[in-house]
Amino acid sequence: MGSLKEVRSSIEEAYKKKLDRPRIIVGLGTCGMAAGGTKVMAAIETEVEKLGLDVDLDFTSCIGMCYAEPVVEMGLPGAASVVYGGVYPEDVAQLIESHMVNKTPVTDKAEIQISAGGATYEGIPVMEKSPYYEKQVRSVTSRLGRTNPERIEDYIATGGYAGLEKALTMEPQEIINQVKISGLRGRGGGGFPTGTKWQFVADAVGDKKYIVCNADEGDPGAFMDRSVLEGDPHAIMEGMMIAGYAIGANEGVIYCRAEYPLAIKRLNMAIAVAEEMGILGDNIMGTDFNFKLRIKAGAGAFVCGEETALLNSIEGKRGMPRVRPPFPAHKGLWQKPTCLNNVETFANIPFIVRNGGDWYASMGTEKSKGSKVFCLTGKINNTGLAEVPMGITLREVVFNIAGGIADGKKFKAVQSGGPSGGCLPAEQLDLPIDYDSLISGGAMMGSGGLVVMDEGTCMVDVAKFFLNFTQLESCGKCTPCREGTKRLLEILERICDGLGVPEDIDTLERLAKTIKTSALCALGQTAPNPVLTTLRYFRNEYEAHINEKRCPAGVCPELLTYAIVEDKCVGCGVCIKACPVGAITGEKKAAHTIDASKCVKCGACVPKCKFDAIVQA
Amino acid sequence: MSTVALTINGQEVTVPKGTRLLDAATGAGFFIPTFCHDENSPNYGGCRICVVEVKGARNLVASCCAEALDGMVVETESEAVVEARKTILELMLANHPVDCLTCDKAGDCRLQDYAFRYDVKAPTLGGERKDYEFDDSNPYINRDMNKCILCAKCVRTCQDVEERAVISLAYRGFNTKVAPALDGNLATSECVSCGRCVSVCPVGALTYKSLSGKTRSWEVAKEQVTCTWCDAGCQFDLLRKNGKAVGVVAKAPSEGRPLCLKGRLGLELRYNDEPMAPMIKKGDQYVEVSWAEALGLDEIIEKLK
Numbered sequence: 001m002g003s004l005k006e007v008r009s010s011i012e013e014a015y016k017k018k019l020d021r022p023r024i025i026v027g028l029g030t031c032g033m034a035a036g037g038t039k040v041m042a043a044i045e046t047e048v049e050k051l052g053l054d055v056d057l058d059f060t061s062c063i064g065m066c067y068a069e070p071v072v073e074m075g076l077p078g079a080a081s082v083v084y085g086g087v088y089p090e091d092v093a094q095l096i097e098s099h100m101v102n103k104t105p106v107t108d109k110a111e112i113q114i115s116a117g118g119a120t121y122e123g124i125p126v127m128e129k130s131p132y133y134e135k136q137v138r139s140v141t142s143r144l145g146r147t148n149p150e151r152i153e154d155y156i157a158t159g160g161y162a163g164l165e166k167a168l169t170m171e172p173q174e175i176i177n178q179v180k181i182s183g184l185r186g187r188g189g190g191g192f193p194t195g196t197k198w199q200f201v202a203d204a205v206g207d208k209k210y211i212v213c214n215a216d217e218g219d220p221g222a223f224m225d226r227s228v229l230e231g232d233p234h235a236i237m238e239g240m241m242i243a244g245y246a247i248g249a250n251e252g253v254i255y256c257r258a259e260y261p262l263a264i265k266r267l268n269m270a271i272a273v274a275e276e277m278g279i280l281g282d283n284i285m286g287t288d289f290n291f292k293l294r295i296k297a298g299a300g301a302f303v304c305g306e307e308t309a310l311l312n313s314i315e316g317k318r319g320m321p322r323v324r325p326p327f328p329a330h331k332g333l334w335q336k337p338t339c340l341n342n343v344e345t346f347a348n349i350p351f352i353v354r355n356g357g358d359w360y361a362s363m364g365t366e367k368s369k370g371s372k373v374f375c376l377t378g379k380i381n382n383t384g385l386a387e388v389p390m391g392i393t394l395r396e397v398v399f400n401i402a403g404g405i406a407d408g409k410k411f412k413a414v415q416s417g418g419p420s421g422g423c424l425p426a427e428q429l430d431l432p433i434d435y436d437s438l439i440s441g442g443a444m445m446g447s448g449g450l451v452v453m454d455e456g457t458c459m460v461d462v463a464k465f466f467l468n469f470t471q472l473e474s475c476g477k478c479t480p481c482r483e484g485t486k487r488l489l490e491i492l493e494r495i496c497d498g499l500g501v502p503e504d505i506d507t508l509e510r511l512a513k514t515i516k517t518s519a520l521c522a523l524g525q526t527a528p529n530p531v532l533t534t535l536r537y538f539r540n541e542y543e544a545h546i547n548e549k550r551c552p553a554g555v556c557p558e559l560l561t562y563a564i565v566e567d568k569c570v571g572c573g574v575c576i577k578a579c580p581v582g583a584i585t586g587e588k589k590a591a592h593t594i595d596a597s598k599c600v601k602c603g604a605c606v607p608k609c610k611f612d613a614i615v616q617a
Numbered sequence: 618m619s620t621v622a623l624t625i626n627g628q629e630v631t632v633p634k635g636t637r638l639l640d641a642a643t644g645a646g647f648f649i650p651t652f653c654h655d656e657n658s659p660n661y662g663g664c665r666i667c668v669v670e671v672k673g674a675r676n677l678v679a680s681c682c683a684e685a686l687d688g689m690v691v692e693t694e695s696e697a698v699v700e701a702r703k704t705i706l707e708l709m710l711a712n713h714p715v716d717c718l719t720c721d722k723a724g725d726c727r728l729q730d731y732a733f734r735y736d737v738k739a740p741t742l743g744g745e746r747k748d749y750e751f752d753d754s755n756p757y758i759n760r761d762m763n764k765c766i767l768c769a770k771c772v773r774t775c776q777d778v779e780e781r782a783v784i785s786l787a788y789r790g791f792n793t794k795v796a797p798a799l800d801g802n803l804a805t806s807e808c809v810s811c812g813r814c815v816s817v818c819p820v821g822a823l824t825y826k827s828l829s830g831k832t833r834s835w836e837v838a839k840e841q842v843t844c845t846w847c848d849a850g851c852q853f854d855l856l857r858k859n860g861k862a863v864g865v866v867a868k869a870p871s872e873g874r875p876l877c878l879k880g881r882l883g884l885e886l887r888y889n890d891e892p893m894a895p896m897i898k899k900g901d902q903y904v905e906v907s908w909a910e911a912l913g914l915d916e917i918i919e920k921l922k
Contacts, residue, residue, distance in 0.1 A: 301789065303789075318785065318786055320786075323660055323661075323679065325684070472790045473789060473790065474789060474790040474791075475793070476788070476789055476790060476792075477769070477786075477793075478663050478664070479663070479665050479666070479708055479709060479766070479767070480665055480701075480704075480705060480708065482767065482790060482791065482793055483711065483712060483791070484708055486745070486790070486791040487742045490743075490744040490745065507742075510704065511704065514700065517676045517677050518665045518668050518677045518701045518705065519665070519676075520662055520665065520679070525676065
């Protein structure tokens with residue numbers, strides 16, 4: 001292929017024409033499919049055929065509003081397109097008739113509208129002004145939910161590969177300088193300055209260098225890398241190619257966990273079509289630059305997200321971390337200098353090259369530039385994907401974007417940074433989200449998962465949950481992590497079971513400190529964080545479990561008892577039917593009783609009682 | 618040769634560039650414990666018992682992997698270091714049978730030595746303990762994975778021989794263990810009973826079956842002997858108890874010294890006053906054979922007749 005500009009104009013024209021057609025687009029990211037998007041798509045196809053409508057049907061990736069899946073976008077020429085949420089096959093006929101035939105949007109199902117210059121509708125929030133998107137800045141996620149990720153034309157028509165095209169006219173050092181100016185820090189969580197890393201690899205001596213993309217996102221509650229991989233695969237490839245040109249590498253590997261089959265499928269498609277078009281391979285865009293790319297599917301070990309364990313895994317070895325130094329920049333894949341960045345880091349690169357480092361640095365805080373994609377999960381109203389400027393507060397994210405706590409409950413904590421992050425309490429809600437502030441609060445940026453917890457969450461139980469995860473996922477190489485997390489977990493289990501003793505808190509702190517300071521890799525060094533931060537902010541809950549044998553949040557089953565308040569019980573017998581073990585007895589119209597020795601504390605009786613006569617104590 | 622100057626425990630030390638902290642410190646007369654460190658396959662850094670405090674470093678540093686750098690200020694027995702080592706020993710002991718009274722490795726066990734040095738008297742952490750079946754399937758090697766501290770020296774030393782790699786680390790987290798293929802036993806594996814793994818095990822997880830229950834380490838006198846069955850010249854220790862030769866054990870293998878069963882058996886026959894009858898794997902079974910067959914001497918003996 002010669003200049004991309006030659007093909008770009010025709011692609012752009014076709015893309016514009018496509019936007020000027022009546023169209024229905026279904027969100028078919030993994031979240032959309034899981035919510036039933038594929039069935040919705042089938043229902044739409046049937047309905048369109050039945051009515052004989054002249055409508056383009058297409059699909060896209062996740063737009064970010066996972067809480068509203070399945071999501072369907074409908075657009076008519078000259079008008080804003082409307083994104084409907086919670087669309088099920090039975091809704092399809094009415095939506096199509098109203099929106100596509102009668103040109104009247106169904107306001108109560110509409111989440112947002114995207115104007116793109118077209119006329120807007122009354123009563124539907126415009127995307128940029130809607131509660132979910134108002135505080136967001138979309139660059140890495142700008143194509144998510146907007147383009148078809150399986151079509152390179154959509155990518156090119158929306159500015160794709162313009163960054164690579166520009167980069168190929170620049171001196172490699174000039175590109176590295178722009179990345180340095182941008183202030184971009186590694187989005188995998190560690191936050192190492194990307195430009196500095198690239199410089200190390202560029203300066204490293206080696207006959208062969210590699211680019212490796214870490215797409216082994218394994219944190220519970222994190223799916224930003226998956227969303228970008230599924231929604232914009234070419235952006236990652238473009239970022240890797242630019243990196244390859246900048247540091248002098250002609251080969252790249254994307255290490256993607258096998259649990260992301262859709263991401264792997266779309267990456268494979270993207271690689272094949274880019275090779276076909278001369279964007280990837282030999283003499284890229286008619287230049288001397290060659291770059292080949294392959295995917296390595298990881299077998300699903302959390303530790304393989306650790307960069308040196310990941311390199312071992314690519315080499316076919318057991319995924320265990322290597323000691324550093326030497327760092328991968330000097331001795332990485334096959335002992336050659338390797339530039340290893342994560343998905344989001346690479347996806348930022350084309351924007352930085354196109355718009356310049358200064359543009360990127362204008363967003364964010366002094367030491368954390370640009371934007372960050374977060375996954376909002378837990379007890380919130382709006383779970384989903386949000387790209388926000390660095391420096392935004394936790395409060396804005398939880399209460400504005402995520403829509404606050406679900407079911408009118410009170411906020412208790414937000415867990416930032418995956419299983420090895422920390423739980424921050426309400427007092428820390430005004431903490432700006434940037435690398436250093438989160439660490440000062442005892443948490444960390446991690447890859448970008450935010451798990452919100454409400455008053456019904458037991459913080460000892462939360463620490464137990466995360467320690468269970470890290471214990472199972474420890475690679476077993478180093479003693480503090482392998483043995484230490486096991487003992488931490490056992491102590492937490494004991495406390496939750498009401499068997500804790502006052503010395504346990506000291507033992508937890510002592511073990512946590514040793515693991516943190518002496519473990520081999522970041523998995524072990526950060527594994528005690530959930531224990532340390534919950535002890536720091538919620539120590540009273542530990543003390544209640546140990547000293548009073550009481551779980552303040554009413555979560556730990558061994559510490560709960562159920563009783564019937566005699567005055568309130570009308571003897572209706574509903575609870576007797578609900579109890580799976582026959583622990584409740586009583587005559588009709590007389591107060592019932594619960595036999596504590598039989599009760600398995602499942603709590604099934606509580607919601608069934610219309611008279612609030614059953615209490616937890 | 619360029620050198621670097623650093624301070625270890627307040628003492629100025631000058632070492633060649635590229636020297637590991639462990640070597641710099643031990644060379645200067647300071648003690649640093651190690652389990653997983655192996656000169657023949659360095660830079661593993663798994664057990665963490667050798668951590669030291671380096672001024673300015675975020676965490677404690679594994680001295681077996683870290684390079685000594687100019688101007689470094691190192692403490693090998695600071696409060697933080699001792700605390701970490703004690704905790705690591707406690708963690709190992711929480712999951713290790715404390716049967717030192719009858720353990721074949723008593724007196725020659727690093728875990729025992731370091732527990733004594735750092736005053737770790739008994740398992741204090743409690744909790745689940747491993748409960749693996751004792752593997753005595755191989756006629757030469759006893760494998761007690763409950764005693765394994767997962768330093769992986771056996772794995773690495775086995776993998777250093779081309780086409781051997783009989784054992785590997787398996788599973789994750791607390792369930793991590795050293796295992797032959799498909800987590801079987803040694804007898805059903807491709808193990809050739811060379812004993813490299815036994816020679817590097819720092820605890821009682823791998824021991825020689827022929828010596829089981831026969832000697833205490835402090836009762837035997839060691840005499841170094843060199844094998845002459847091939848040109849590798851592997852070194853062994855001949856063990857004598859009350860003047861009687863009771864066994865031949867391999868010294869740690871080094872580069873170019875493969876160790877093999879035939880060599881060890883040859884030495885057993887030559888030196889041991891009461892050698893056990895040799896066993897050779899035929900098909901899936903170990904069977905007792907003549908010394909001539911075990912050592913591959915049938916043909917030569919026939920010719921000598």
